Amino acid sequence: MSKQISRTLLQDVALEAGVSTASVSRVLNRAPHVSERLRRRVEAAIDQLGYVPDGTARALASRRIGAIGALVPTLDNPIFSAMIDSLEQRLKRHDCRLLIATYRYDLDDELQALRTLVQQGVDGVVLIGHDHRPAVKTLLERRHLPFLTSWHAKDDPKWPCIGFDNTAPARHLAHHLLMLGHHRLAVITAPTDGNDRARARLEGFRQAIAAAGRDLPPEYTVTVNYGIAEGAQAFETLMGLEEPPTAILCGNDTLAFGVLLAAQRAGVSIPEELSVTGFDDLPQARFMSPPLTTIAVPANEIGRQVADTLIASIGGNTPPHRRLLDAPLVLRQSTGPVPPAS
Amino acid sequence: MSKQISRTLLQDVALEAGVSTASVSRVLNRAPHVSERLRRRVEAAIDQLGYVPDGTARALASRRIGAIGALVPTLDNPIFSAMIDSLEQRLKRHDCRLLIATYRYDLDDELQALRTLVQQGVDGVVLIGHDHRPAVKTLLERRHLPFLTSWHAKDDPKWPCIGFDNTAPARHLAHHLLMLGHHRLAVITAPTDGNDRARARLEGFRQAIAAAGRDLPPEYTVTVNYGIAEGAQAFETLMGLEEPPTAILCGNDTLAFGVLLAAQRAGVSIPEELSVTGFDDLPQARFMSPPLTTIAVPANEIGRQVADTLIASIGGNTPPHRRLLDAPLVLRQSTGPVPPAS
DNA sequence: TCATGGGTTGTAAGCGCTTACAAGTTGCTT
DNA sequence: AAGCAACTTGTAAGCGCTTACAACCCATGA
Incomplete structure (x- = not known):
């Protein structure tokens, strides 16, 4: 399976320029100690022949x-x-x-x-x-x-x-909600196993809640994969609780988008009836309705x-x-x- | 700059397995005509030595x-x-x-x-x-x-x-708007130079408008780069016209997001006062307010x-x-x- | 039993470049 | 004028693999 027909090689350039292959290589690699004259001659030959170095050979020889x-x-x-x-x-x-x-x-x-x-x-x-x-x-x-x-x-x-x-910003988000008077905060997080960022964010949420003398009961923590649909579903789960949260902290913007959507569908007005936060500040975040409070990553x-x-x-x-x-x-x-x- | 210390080579594997380098290579490449026994022996040696083939050498020799x-x-x-x-x-x-x-x-x-x-x-x-x-x-x-x-x-x-x-869907969008009774359609497009998709979409818009016996005056065609801010700005331009359009066809969803945003800011309600379309159907499109009419790419x-x-x-x-x-x-x-x- | 042929394995010649080392130049200094 | 250092350039040995080709093996059929 010969892929190409007789390409010009570095050697051809050397021949054309009347120099050694080493010199051509030096010109190619902008190595020091190359005279102006030689450089010009080689460059002319390269142009002349339309030479293109072979990346694979280069990689093998130069180890990069x-x-x-x-x-x-x-x-x-x-x-x-x-x-x-x-x-x-x-x-x-x-x-x-x-x-x-x-x-x-x-x-x-x-x-x-x-x-x-x-x-x-x-x-x-x-x-x-x-x-x-x-x-x-x-x-x-x-x-x-x-x-x-x-x-x-x-x-x-x-x-x-x-x-x-990831922790401090998450803490700030939760703190912000607590300052607004929210008691029942819920969290939608990605699986934290093997995902330190999700873990750190969750930890930040927890820290702020603990600092306010409250805690985050297990039923207020929903774990789903990142995704709009997943966010929407988590919203359903949370709002179906006996005492639904008054604020939802989402592990990222995508989840928050899902929550906003589901809330809209369910006729839950935001932020009047429910506060929502994201994490990432995707370009769309500010164009959601309402514009999303989030962390700019x-x-x-x-x-x-x-x-x-x-x-x-x-x-x-x-x-x-x-x-x-x-x-x-x-x-x-x-x-x-x-x-x-x- | 020696990058690594004496890695195991294919040759070492060959030695360990007591076969030729060619055979090792054949096993590595799942070549035909390799006996089960030899294959096993080589694989054992590979595991034994923790051998990892060198991609660059492979690339050079195999030309892929x-x-x-x-x-x-x-x-x-x-x-x-x-x-x-x-x-x-x-x-x-x-x-x-x-x-x-x-x-x-x-x-x-x-x-x-x-x-x-x-x-x-x-x-x-x-x-x-x-x-x-x-x-x-x-x-x-x-x-x-x-x-x-x-x-x-x-x-x-x-x-x-x-x-x-790209053309037919664009035509359908414009047709849809015309069927809704819109006369003054405007278009926000990306520069069409070197961008056949943008050109094709614009052409589709034009075709539908022409088929309805109308035309698309130059001042109703705004050319901007793709971007939310750009879409918003184009909205300003169009709505500042003496006779602002009643519908805006955007070259992609990102532009449309910008238009929706700017409309919201300007207190222009959509679709009551202005219709907007996108192109791409980004995941967020359905979560815009209002959800965006668009083309699913x-x-x-x-x-x-x-x-x-x-x-x-x-x-x-x-x-x-x-x-x-x-x-x-x-x-x-x-x-x-x-x-x-x- | 011996030629035949297909499957298996080995030998060794590259793949196209980089670079250590050697050799050759040049321009100083003494 | 010779000696030396610093700079240029060339020689040639790889880099680690793949694969054409040759050599070999063994079962088969004559």
Whole structure:
């Protein structure tokens, strides 16, 4: 299965320019100690022949592939695709490509996908969150592969990260509701198993509630996968309780969208009868009806900083163990005072 | 810069198993004509040594890298990230990775990004739309690279595609509005230069309007980039006209979201005072207030079919020149009868 | 029993580049 | 004028795998 017919090789360029292959390679790689004259001659030959270097040969010989791998739970959530979008744009500046893999929040799949990326020869890896199979660490270390985690704020020297705190913002959301007079707060969360971000957010909600001298009874905590339909269903569950909550804290915006929808359908007016919060601040959040109170996650900034930092580590710099970005509370109209007759 | 310390090589496995390197390679590649006994022996050695083949060496020797490239305008639009998400999931089944590149609707950047991907050695390529620089075609052909376009319906044997018609659905939207009694239709479109989908949609709008014996005056056509803010601004422009439209056809959902937002801000009730349509049917479309009338673009299905088809072409099958998927009209509450006192 | 042929395995030549090392230049300094 | 350092350039040995080709094995049929 010969794929292409006699492409021009580096050797042809060398011949054409009347220099050695090493010199051509040096020009190609902007190596130091190349005379202006030689460089020009080689560049002319390259143009002349329309030479395009072979990435695979380059990768094998130089032991770097010119691409990093990104492992994300899913691209279906716009918050992750926003991050990936910025990441890719920024990598391009550094002449680096992006290989992506998704794992649907399944850590075994994540490990498997990482194996594949590593085998593929990626020069670096970005991971989401702090929860991973131990083998992930082992693999990364054995290969001396630069890597970064994100989306969390764990101060763990073993896992350098560029992320944000999930707990404090969650605490602020809950606090905000409590200040509005809500007693019966409910939470819709994603499964926390293998998802430290969801766990951290839940923990934040709990902290604020505990600080107010209350607690979060189990029946007020609904666990579902992220999704609009799931959010809507969780709403039904919660509002079907004997004493329905007066406020619902959602693990992310998507769940909150589902709640808003279901509330609208059920004729529950927001925030008059029920307050709702999200987490992420998707572009649509401010256009919901009512506009959603949520936490603005710095997805694009993470993408950019991850790109720059990973490129630096590939270049040999040791990255800072941890860089924290802001995830501010965005107050909008989906939250309001507790209904009087509740 | 030695990256790793003495990894196990295929040769080590061969030694351990007491077979030739060729046999190990055959086992690795599930080649035919390998006895059960030899296979077992090699697999045992592989497990024993924890051997992981080197993707770059494999790529160089076999002339295939095990990854395809996807060129999309942006991942910021959830409709594209949905497609990419499905594409990646499906490729994984075929043991194929995904390299992505974005080009912000700039066809020169697209060409440049393609060059990079090709140089990288991708085994196949997916493109969005029918508009591309001529060099794209040349490059693809000279390298005999399997490729596919999508998101359009052009019957062009030179550009095999898995997509959908943009014109007819647009026509249906406009027709729907005309049937509701609207005379003054306005359009918000993305720049049509280098964007055949936007052009096709605009054409569909025009066709329906012309079929009704009317026309679309220039001042009723606003061209902006895709974006919520842009949609909102276009709304201002249109509603500031002497005779504002009674209905606005948006080039995609994101623009429509912007219009809905701006309308809400301006106290223009929809659909009572103004009808609005989108295009894409993003998950949020049905949760807008009011839920958005739009066209459901089969993004996930495109992802899956592109994966399967491209894998097949890499395997040597010639793909069908064209496969069309449905993009149905989804009637919701953002469109209604023309306001009486208009 | 021996030729025949199909299945199995090994040998070794690349795949197209990078880079350590050596060799050759040039321009100073002494 | 010789010696030396610093810079350029060339030589050639890989990088770790795949695969064409040859060699071999063994069951089959004449």
